[in-house]
Structure formats: C-alpha cells, structure tokens
Amino acid sequence: MSYRIFLAGASGAIGRRLTPLLHSAGHYVCGTTRSKMKADTLRSLGADPVVVDVFDATALTHAVTSARPDVVIHQLTDLPKDLDPREMGAAIIRTARIRGEGTRNLVRAAIAAGARRLVAQSIAWAYAPGAEPHAETDPLDAGAEGDSGVNVRGLIALEDLTLKSPPLEGVVLRYGQLYGPGTASDWPSDYAPIQVDAAAYAALLAVDRCDPGIYNIAQSNRHVRTEKARVELGWTPDFRLPA
Ligand SMILES: NC(=O)c1ccc[n+]([C@@H]2O[C@H](COP(=O)([O-])OP(=O)(O)OC[C@H]3O[C@@H](n4cnc5c(N)ncnc54)[C@H](OP(=O)(O)O)[C@@H]3O)[C@@H](O)[C@H]2O)c1
Numbered sequence: 001m002s003y004r005i006f007l008a009g010a011s012g013a014i015g016r017r018l019t020p021l022l023h024s025a026g027h028y029v030c031g032t033t034r035s036k037m038k039a040d041t042l043r044s045l046g047a048d049p050v051v052v053d054v055f056d057a058t059a060l061t062h063a064v065t066s067a068r069p070d071v072v073i074h075q076l077t078d079l080p081k082d083l084d085p086r087e088m089g090a091a092i093i094r095t096a097r098i099r100g101e102g103t104r105n106l107v108r109a110a111i112a113a114g115a116r117r118l119v120a121q122s123i124a125w126a127y128a129p130g131a132e133p134h135a136e137t138d139p140l141d142a143g144a145e146g147d148s149g150v151n152v153r154g155l156i157a158l159e160d161l162t163l164k165s166p167p168l169e170g171v172v173l174r175y176g177q178l179y180g181p182g183t184a185s186d187w188p189s190d191y192a193p194i195q196v197d198a199a200a201y202a203a204l205l206a207v208d209r210c211d212p213g214i215y216n217i218a219q220s221n222r223h224v225r226t227e228k229a230r231v232e233l234g235w236t237p238d239f240r241l242p243a
Contacts, residue, residue, distance in 0.1 A: 072118045
C-alpha cells in the first residue's frame with residue numbers, strides 16, 4: 001500500500017535516511033526544511049520539498065493541508081551537528097520548544113489535513129531511575145532537574161500530544177543514541193545505541209505496520225527493552241541502506 005507522507009524534518013540526520021526509504025517503498029513524500037538551500041537536496045532524495053518553520057502555525061497548516069497526507073512523521077529536533085557540549089544548553093531549550101509548541105502546531109495541522117496517523121521521534125534514555133531494562137510502560141523521569149528536566153518535560157509534551165490527539169493514531173518511537181552517517185558519532189554508545197539507518201527503518205514500518213503506542217528502538221542492550229519493536233513492528237536493528 002502506498003501513502004501520502006508529510007515528513008517534518010526531512011533534512012535532519014534521520015530524515016535524510018528516511019526520505020529515500022519512503023520513496024523507494026512507493027510512498028509520496030512531502031519533506032520539510034527551513035532552508036531554501038536544502039530544497040534541491042530533499043528533491044534528490046525523493047521528496048517534494050517544502051520550506052516551513054514549525055513555529056509558523058499558519059504556514060505549517062497550509063503546507064500540511066496542501067500535501068494531503070495520510071501519515072505525518074515528526075523528526076524535528078534542533079541540536080548541534082556534533083552535539084558540542086558548549087551549545088547543548090541552548091539547543092535543549094530550542095528542542096523542548098519544538099517538542100511542545102512545535103508538536104502542538106503539527107498535530108493541529110495534521111488533523112486539519114485529515115491525516116490518519118502521526119509518528120513522532122522521542123528518546124529511550126529519559127526513563128525515571130528504576131529496574132532495568134526499561135519497558136515502554138515505565139515512567140519517564142518527570143522529576144529531573146536542570147537541562148535534563150527541560151528535556152524530559154519536552155518529551156512528555158511531545159508524547160502526550162502524539163498519543164492523545166484523536167482522531168490521529170499516535171506512534172511514539174523512543175530512539176536510543178544515534179550513530180552512523182550524518183550523526184555526531186561513527187560508533188555505538190555504551191547505553192542504548194541505534195544506527196541511523198535502522199532508526200529510519202523503524203519510522204518506515206511505523207507508517208502502517210503497528211498499533212498506536214510507544215516503541216523503544218535500540219540495539220540489544222541492558223538498559224532498555226526492545227522486544228516490542230521486534231515483535232509488533234517487525235523491526236530489526238541490523239537494517240542498513242545500500243552504500
Ligand atoms: N536519538 C538521538 O540520538 C538523536 C536524535 C536526534 C538528533 N540527534 C543528533 O543531533 C545531531 C543533529 O541532528 P539533526 O541534523 O537530525 O538535527 P537537527 O539539525 O536538529 O535537525 C532536525 C530536523 O529538524 C528541522 N528543524 C529544526 N528546527 C526546526 C523548526 N523550527 N521548524 C522546522 N524544522 C525545524 C531541521 O530542518 P532544517 O533543515 O531547517 O535545519 C531538520 O530537518 C546529530 O548528531 C544527530 O545524531 C541524536
């Protein structure tokens with residue numbers, strides 16, 4: 001089955017791997033960037049590019065309704081390419097705003113456009129302290145302080161908006177720590193690593209292969225359970241795009 005997809009964040013680390021995957025699977029992809037300079041790149045990856053800022057609610061609603069998507073995929077963050085620690089404090093604040101206000105704008109636009117499903121990027125290392133490995137039913141660390149608290153409150157807002165905005169079917173992908181092409185690392189982290197192609201593959205599958213809900217997406221590790229994605233989504237961490 002092929003669908004019309006609105007991919008918010010097509011120019012990001014995951015978006016650049018996900019766009020050709022969606023296109024090759026036969027889906028129509030309308031992909032976003034804020035930069036006119038990146039529009040040609042998105043076109044070469046298989047997307048119909050649209051230049052829009054998620055905080056411009058009117059322009060966003062126009063872009064999404066024009067695309068008439070069946071499914072909206074949210075891969076928006078605003079982090080420094082190399083995750084430079086000196087820039088992370090400000091980046092965490094910007095990204096929390098995207099996850100709150102930006103997700104709210106995207107949900108409203110998706111509903112206005114008549115989309116059926118919203119698939120959104122969260123993270124798998126924000127669980128409250130407790131027995132490991134964490135399942136998707138474990139609580140997030142809502143009591144965290146400082147930058148971590150800003151981060152987790154943004155994630156909670158994003159997940160609530162994604163999962164509790166009927167009639168949208170919400171799917172939250174809690175990604176582990178990315179590595180691979182276009183990310184800040186060539187090598188897996190010690191915590192719950194995920195290669196960027198396998199992360200994109202989970203979003204491709206989430207378009208129509210799973211029930212609404214939350215899925216941890218990471219390689220086998222001792223911190224986070226990943227059985228649900230393997231069994232219910234049919235996902236494997238070994239997926240790679242052709243070189
Ligand atoms: N789970 C993880 O470990 C994880 C998750 C995400 C990112 N990261 C890391 O963070 C670094 C940067 O990654 P990235 O390039 O994907 O992230 P990014 O530069 O933060 O960009 C992500 C996407 O969000 C878009 N975006 C940002 N702010 C926006 C806004 N206000 N309105 C509309 N679109 C907006 C960007 O579009 P533009 O083209 O307009 O910039 C881009 O398409 C990488 O090293 C990556 O590995 C890690």
